[in-house]
Amino acid sequence: MFTLTVRDHVMVAHSLPDPAFGPAQRLHGATYVVEASLERPDLDEHGIVVDIGEATAALAEALEPLAYRNLDELEEFVGRLTTTEVLARWVAERLADRLGAAGLSAVTVVLREHPDAWASYRLRLRW
Template identity: 30%
Template sequence: MYSVTVRRSFVAQHFLTVPDPGPEGELHSHHFTAEVGFHGPELNEYGYLVDIDDVKDAMATVIGRYRDTTLNDQDSFAGKNPSVEHFSRILCEEIVAHAEPEVPTKASVKLWEDDEAWARYETSL
């Protein structure tokens, strides 16, 4: 199985909307790091699983929508607690839609919200 991963860091804000969120219920920032991975058993005719430049472009576009914003204000979080788990899924789905990879059979986003905690979402393509 081949894997290609591209990483990008950015800052965004949020506040949790669950009962008794503690200090996380106040607006605060995270320095997120997104690791976007594509996985598959075969390469294309050029020996690529994905074009890394296409992945970088997709990440720049998608992450650009969230960079320096409050996640709670984003349409993609409407009715949802803006958890790192939801955010990893949203990023994964949006980056895959933008990159339109043809060869990989799986995609994933590992989203670090700080140096100690992360969530991961994986989907079949």
């Protein structure tokens, strides 16, 4: 299995209105370092997983709707807790859509909220 990983970051604001989240129930900011790993069983005819520039641009496009936004106000997140795990899945799905998933077997997105804490989601595209 071959993997290509690209990285970006995004700054958001949100709240997690559930007692399980303590002080994070209040509106707060988060800066996520976002790593996207693209997998495929074989390289394409150019000897690559995906063009690095294309993957980098696709990740930036997937993150753009979140950048400098209050996630509590975005229609797709109204009534949902925007945990790091939920956001990792959301980004993975949009990234797969932007790349067309041609030849890819999986997309894994890791959101690093802190150097010592992160969450990820692996989206299988082919079995």
